[in-house]
Amino acid sequence: MPNISQKGQRMPASPIRKLTPYADKAKQDGKTVFHLNIGQPDIETPEGMINAIKNVDFKVWAYTPSEGTLSYRKQLTKYYNRNGYNITPEDIIVTAGGSEAISITFMTCLDAGDEVLVPEPYYANYNGFASQSDIVVKPILSYIDSGFALPPIAEFEKHISSKTKAIFICSPNNPTGYLYSREEMEALKALVLKYDLYLFADEAYREFVYGDQPFVSPMHLDGLDENVVIIDTVSKRYSACGARLGCIITKNKKFWQTAIKFAQARLSPGLVEQIAGEAAIDTPDEYFDRVKAEYNSRRNTIVSALNKMEGVYCPNPGGAFYVMAQLPIDNSDKFCQWMLEEFSYNNQTVMMAPATGFYSTPGLGYNQVRLAYVLNNSDLEKAMTCLAEALRVYPGRVDNAEGLKLSAETVA
Structure with a gap:
């Protein structure tokens, strides 16, 4: 058969979307999947x-x-x-x-x-x-x-x-x-x-x-x-x-x-x-005031919940609607797939984006995930409960999270 281009073979898969088949299968199995993997807000369009x-x-x-x-x-x-x-x-x-x-x-x-x-x-x-x-x-x-x-x-x-x-x-x-x-x-x-x-x-x-x-x-x-x-x-x-x-x-x-x-x-x-x-362009300022207030509330919900989990660290972001969180895990790609394939809590699970796809330096991002706080606070709270339970039972948990912490000293 004809060959695929070298450029096509080098083209990276999206860390945001590559786990979609696993999320689809989880839904077919009757699970509720909280999509924190992608910046698709649930805010109404003006x-x-x-x-x-x-x-x-x-x-x-x-x-x-x-x-x-x-x-x-x-x-x-x-x-x-x-x-x-x-x-x-x-x-x-x-x-x-x-x-x-x-x-x-x-x-x-x-x-x-x-x-x-x-x-x-x-x-x-x-x-x-x-x-x-x-x-x-x-x-x-x-x-x-x-x-x-x-x-x-x-x-x-x-x-x-x-x-x-x-x-x-x-x-x-x-x-x-x-x-x-x-x-x-x-x-x-x-x-x-x-x-x-x-x-x-x-x-x-x-x-x-x-x-x-x-x-x-x-x-x-x-x-x-x-x-x-x-x-x-x-x-x-x-x-x-x-x-x-x-x-x-x-x-x-x-x-x-x-x-x-x-x-x-x-x-x-x-x-x-x-x-x-x-x-x-004629959208009134009040629209953005409401939306920003909502995102600010969601940010507080997710950052607070993450930092209460044992072994987790999440900086408080100044804008957008994403956080990068450091988790006590061995491999973020494996963990995010495991969440969709094998884990559920109250028949619910969470889809996240493994951070490896946001780094091009080899070896980085394996203990980090990106989460988009684009869901309402009630769903975010349920998603954080799922994540906390998942980290408690994940087979690849790494308890010495400080040993994995990415810092200037450890990378240098």
């Missing part, structure tokens, strides 16, 4: 978006411009400028989700073999997009001890070579929930200017920030217009994951003029999605 779809009125379902409709880009400009970005519609390319925004950005800025530096752990699909583009992700390790704060700039500099073209951050972060401070962003600014690098920023969780620390975008920093590329999506902000609607934002005209060629090659973003996206 009514304005839904109504815009219901009231669609056109005779021909036509192509849209490759960069997105002008009316939608004007609406997006209003949203971003309310948040201090100072952009125009000509700084935006609308994409089919944040995923396409990342792929186009990689193809625009990096050639085969070029390198992008990414604080680790990081969103697993960055590896997939890098594999598609034949580029290299160079991880810069952050540590659970510090809540996954930005690694020291000196660590980035150690990995910069002639092949380094960009630094890629996500704030608030997926999978850790860490929110980069202004001081950390200023340090990154100095670094990218020193080495003339791109700074890619995934801002899917911009609206979900908890506590007093403000969200700081690279767009809020002076002197970075030629270096910054923002990657965004409506999926998390408006609980509209199925819309597959995102965008690229940049003031770098050479980047825009190149990226639009890749956008033209895939023709255009969807018309109906952009109609819904236009309506989303």
Whole structure:
């Protein structure tokens, strides 16, 4: 038979979705599965978006411009400028989700073999997009001890070579929930200017920030217009994951003029999605106030429950709706599969994402999992009860959790 491509064989499986067959089988066996593996909120999509779809009125379902409709880009400009970005519609390319925004950005800025530096752990699909583009992700390790704060700039500099073209951050972060401070962003600014690098920023969780620390975008920093590329999506902000609607934002005209060629090659973003996206911009602030309050409550529920379990450690995240937790287990892939295949408590179990898929440094993530607090507090409490019981009886439990704790000293 014909051979599969080497690229296809190198393409990593998603740690978020690869255990789905086991979850499906558990459901067929009558178990309730609490899905904490994926960022699919149970929050209702804004009514304005839904109504815009219901009231669609056109005779021909036509192509849209490759960069997105002008009316939608004007609406997006209003949203971003309310948040201090100072952009125009000509700084935006609308994409089919944040995923396409990342792929186009990689193809625009990096050639085969070029390198992008990414604080680790990081969103697993960055590896997939890098594999598609034949580029290299160079991880810069952050540590659970510090809540996954930005690694020291000196660590980035150690990995910069002639092949380094960009630094890629996500704030608030997926999978850790860490929110980069202004001081950390200023340090990154100095670094990218020193080495003339791109700074890619995934801002899917911009609206979900908890506590007093403000969200700081690279767009809020002076002197970075030629270096910054923002990657965004409506999926998390408006609980509209199925819309597959995102965008690229940049003031770098050479980047825009190149990226639009890749956008033209895939023709255009969807018309109906952009109609819904236009309506989303008029979502009242009260919607986000309610949603943030709900996520903050859920965060408190899950972090408190995890840290009460013997041998478990979970930092308190500053944003997004994920936590990375360290568990007293031998292998997170094996543990997460065991939870679905062999374990239940009151005929319930929990689906999580093993953290190995969020690290590319070999050997890391085996005692960590990512959990998305996208379910209501009642379900989260039941899920945490299941997890506590599972850890009590798991055959691969490792009681010397301190011996597994990932720290700068142990890795060095």
